[in-house]
Amino acid sequence: MTHATTTQDEPAAQGGGKKQSGIGQRRSNALSQSNTAYATRRAEIIEAAAAVFIERGFSRTTLSDVAEAVGTDRATLYYYVKSKEELLDEVVTRVVVANTEAAEQIRDSEGSAPERLRRLMTDLMLSFEKHYPFIYVYLQENLAHVKENRKGWAAEMRAVNRRYEKAIASIIAQGIEEGTVRDLDDPMIMAYGLIGMLSWTNRWFSPKLGIPASSIAYTYVEMLLSGMVASDEKSTAERT
Structure with a gap:
């Protein structure tokens, strides 16, 4: 944008x-x-x-x-806010950083890669709902084309975005290594697909629809992981 x-x-x-x-x-x-x-x-x-x-x-x-x-x-x-950018940046910075730190904690936690991806995707979708619509407005922002006084903020946000992407790619890479995630391609490409799937909800999701974010997260997780999870992991999940 x-x-x-x-x-x-x-x-x-x-x-x-x-x-x-x-x-x-x-x-x-x-x-x-x-x-x-x-x-x-x-x-x-x-x-x-x-x-x-x-x-x-x-x-x-x-x-x-x-x-x-x-x-x-x-x-x-003006007594309360300097600009509309201040309104957006203040909320978004706090939430995006918190989401990234949560993703890195999930990356470093116990459990199989599919289990951690489920937690990560669910947390992200719940964050979209909780902080609606600020994160969606942020997703629509073009961080490469901002006003001069926001370039520092945009650079900071791009760095945070990369941390989030790397956290997901790391979980996927660990899953490939442990044999619970299919080795489809570069883990970063797979991470981009996961992020893109959830981020696209900015085009249609609204809490007013009456569809809980948790339900959307569950559906997306199952759609995605059923195509990524290796056969042995699928059998284990079905048994449990």
């Missing part, structure tokens, strides 16, 4: 200097303090922004759209 050429970040400080604007300073102070009312309102804004991102698309959404959704004006919104 590419960004529009115009943005609606907070107004620059008067005089074109680099000093933080008055509203920016107030926001920084509020964020640094333990203000329950402020934190609650900011969480409401983030949730409202998520709904607008899904309805209009991230690139077409403006802060004015978000302000309208929460029943305020754009000037007031």
Whole structure:
């Protein structure tokens, strides 16, 4: 997903200097303090922004759209957020890093490769549901084409993505070595297929459909692993 050429970040400080604007300073102070009312309102804004991102698309959404959704004006919104990118990045960074760390823990845990792949895929789909729609908006982002002030964040996210991919490829490689996963191709190619299968749910999944993420994960796991798991492992699973 590419960004529009115009943005609606907070107004620059008067005089074109680099000093933080008055509203920016107030926001920084509020964020640094333990203000329950402020934190609650900011969480409401983030949730409202998520709904607008899904309805209009991230690139077409403006802060004015978000302000309208929460029943305020754009000037007031600046007290809580600097830009729509901040809304997305703040949530996504935390969740993507947590998902990656969970994948690496599963990679290093006990159990056969198919068992660990089941846990990993289920955890990821549940995360998509829990943090809907922010991770889907992130999946639609083109990290190679972001605004200059987000290039550092994009590079960081690409590095985290690679860690996730390598964790899955490592489990698959271990499965091939132990004989529980078929040696179909390069483990990284197989990992890309697994990730792509779940990531494609961004095109159609919504909690409003009434289909639990756990059910989707189960279906996808069985579809995928029935084609990857070696015969001996299939027999063992059927017996148990």
